[in-house]
Amino acid sequence: MSFLIKNKLGLARTGIIKTAHGNVETPNFAFVATHGFIKSLKEEDYFSLAPELTISNTFHLFVTGKHKEIKKAGGLHKMFPLKNPIMTDSGGFQVFSLGWGKKHNIGKVDKTAKNPACVQPVDKSTRPPARDVSKTTCVAGGVRACLPTGRLEKDRNPVKILSDRVIFTYDGKKFELTPRKSIKIQEDLGADIIFAFDECTSPLHDYEYNKKSLKKTHSWAKECLKAKKKNGQMLYGIVQGGIFENLRKESSSFIGALPFDGFGIGGSFGEKQMEEVIGWALSGLPENKPRHLLGIGAIKDIFIGVGKGIDTFDCVIPTREARHGAVYSMEGRLDIKRGVFEKDKKALDKGCGCFVCSSGIKRKDLRILFKENIPEAQRLATIHNIHFYKKLFGKIREAIDSGKRSNLKKLEKHYKF
Ligand SMILES: [Zn+2]
Structure with a gap:
C-alpha cells in the first residue's frame, strides 16, 4: 500500500495508489457500488468495463445485515464480481443524508445559497427550525427551499448525534454507529481504502454548529486510528469544516498531522465557493499522501478538484443518471x-x-x-x-x-x- 506522485502540473498531479488488489492511476473516479455491486450491470460487464475503483456503503451494508455475510465470504472482493480496488465510506455521510439532508431535501452543494450569509438564519442545532422557512429570502437574496414546518414537526429526526456515537432509526429499527464500530465493519468488508467516521454537516448548518461538530469529527478521527487493527487497508482521515475558511484550515492541519494513509475532503461546499473550500481543505495536508473528494462528481467540479490537487472522486452521477436515461456525450x-x-x-x-x-x-x-x-x-x-x-x-x-x-x-x- 503506497502512493507515488508521477507528475505535477501546477497543483494538479498524476500518481499511482498501490493496493492489495491492484494499482489505481490517479486522478481517477470511484463508481458507486452501494451494496457491493454497481446497479443494473451484469457480472460480465465488470470484466469488460473493469472500473479501476468503486466505493461501497458501510451504512447500507450494516443496516441490511449484509456485512455479516460479506465477512463470512471473506470480504467484498470474494462476494461480488468487483476485483479491482474498492473503497468503503464510514457511514458518516448518512448522518447528513438521513438527517438534515433528507429533512430539507438538500445535497452537499447548496445551490440555493448565494454566499455564506445564506446559511445564517436557519439552524443552530439538529432540531428542525421552529418557523416555516420555506422560500425564506436570505439577506443576500438567495432563496432557500425547505420543507414546510408542519411536515418537519411531524417527522422525528431519524438521526441522533451524540458525542461518542450516532443513533439511527432505519426501517423502523434502531442502529448505533461509533468510530470503533465503523472501522470494525469496514475491516470485515475488507475494502482496500476505508474512511474515518465523521459528521458530515449540512449546508444549512451555521458557523457555531460546524465548530462544535468539528471537535467531534477530530476526536473520532483519533479513535478510528486507534481502532484499526487489520493490515492491508489504507485508512483515510476526513477534513470537515463546512464553507468556513478558518474551520476548514484548522481541520486540514489537525487531520493532516495524524498518521492516516490518505485524506478525504467531506462535508458541504457552496456551489460558488467550491474551489476556495477545496483549497482551504487541502492547505494543511501532506503532499505525498492521496486526497479524495467525497461525493463530488459533476464534470465541471472534477476539473476544479483536479486543478487543486485532488487525486480521486466518487459520486452517483454517471451511474444514477444513466438509470434515469441521461447519457454523457461530447x-x-x-x-x-x-x-x-x-x-x-x-x-x-x-x-x-x-x-x-x-x-x-x-x-x-x-x-x-x-x-x-x-x-x-x-x-x-x-x-x-x-x-x-x-x-x-x-x-x-x-x-x-x-x-x-x-x-x-x-x-x-x-x-x-
Ligand atoms: Zn458508448
Whole structure:
C-alpha cells in the first residue's frame, strides 16, 4: 500500500495508489457500488468495463445485515464480481443524508445559497427550525427551499448525534454507529481504502454548529486510528469544516498531522465557493499522501478538484443518471427519453468505443428501450456512462503528464457540461 506522485502540473498531479488488489492511476473516479455491486450491470460487464475503483456503503451494508455475510465470504472482493480496488465510506455521510439532508431535501452543494450569509438564519442545532422557512429570502437574496414546518414537526429526526456515537432509526429499527464500530465493519468488508467516521454537516448548518461538530469529527478521527487493527487497508482521515475558511484550515492541519494513509475532503461546499473550500481543505495536508473528494462528481467540479490537487472522486452521477436515461456525450448530457432523439441515428457519443456504441446501438434505439421500460436500457446507459467517465479521467491524466497547462485547459473547454 503506497502512493507515488508521477507528475505535477501546477497543483494538479498524476500518481499511482498501490493496493492489495491492484494499482489505481490517479486522478481517477470511484463508481458507486452501494451494496457491493454497481446497479443494473451484469457480472460480465465488470470484466469488460473493469472500473479501476468503486466505493461501497458501510451504512447500507450494516443496516441490511449484509456485512455479516460479506465477512463470512471473506470480504467484498470474494462476494461480488468487483476485483479491482474498492473503497468503503464510514457511514458518516448518512448522518447528513438521513438527517438534515433528507429533512430539507438538500445535497452537499447548496445551490440555493448565494454566499455564506445564506446559511445564517436557519439552524443552530439538529432540531428542525421552529418557523416555516420555506422560500425564506436570505439577506443576500438567495432563496432557500425547505420543507414546510408542519411536515418537519411531524417527522422525528431519524438521526441522533451524540458525542461518542450516532443513533439511527432505519426501517423502523434502531442502529448505533461509533468510530470503533465503523472501522470494525469496514475491516470485515475488507475494502482496500476505508474512511474515518465523521459528521458530515449540512449546508444549512451555521458557523457555531460546524465548530462544535468539528471537535467531534477530530476526536473520532483519533479513535478510528486507534481502532484499526487489520493490515492491508489504507485508512483515510476526513477534513470537515463546512464553507468556513478558518474551520476548514484548522481541520486540514489537525487531520493532516495524524498518521492516516490518505485524506478525504467531506462535508458541504457552496456551489460558488467550491474551489476556495477545496483549497482551504487541502492547505494543511501532506503532499505525498492521496486526497479524495467525497461525493463530488459533476464534470465541471472534477476539473476544479483536479486543478487543486485532488487525486480521486466518487459520486452517483454517471451511474444514477444513466438509470434515469441521461447519457454523457461530447455534445453534453443527453436526456435520451426526449422526443428529439426519436429519429436520431447517431451513436450515443461519436467515437466512444464502449460495448454499446461499438455494437451499433443508436440514440433512437436506446430511447425506445427506455420508453418501453426495458431494464436493459439502464444497463446499456450505465455501461456507456462508466466508459465515458473512464475515458475522461484517462484524458485528464494524459493532459497533466504532457506538462502543458494549455492541454488541461483545452480539455476542460472541450467538455460541455
Ligand atoms: Zn458508448
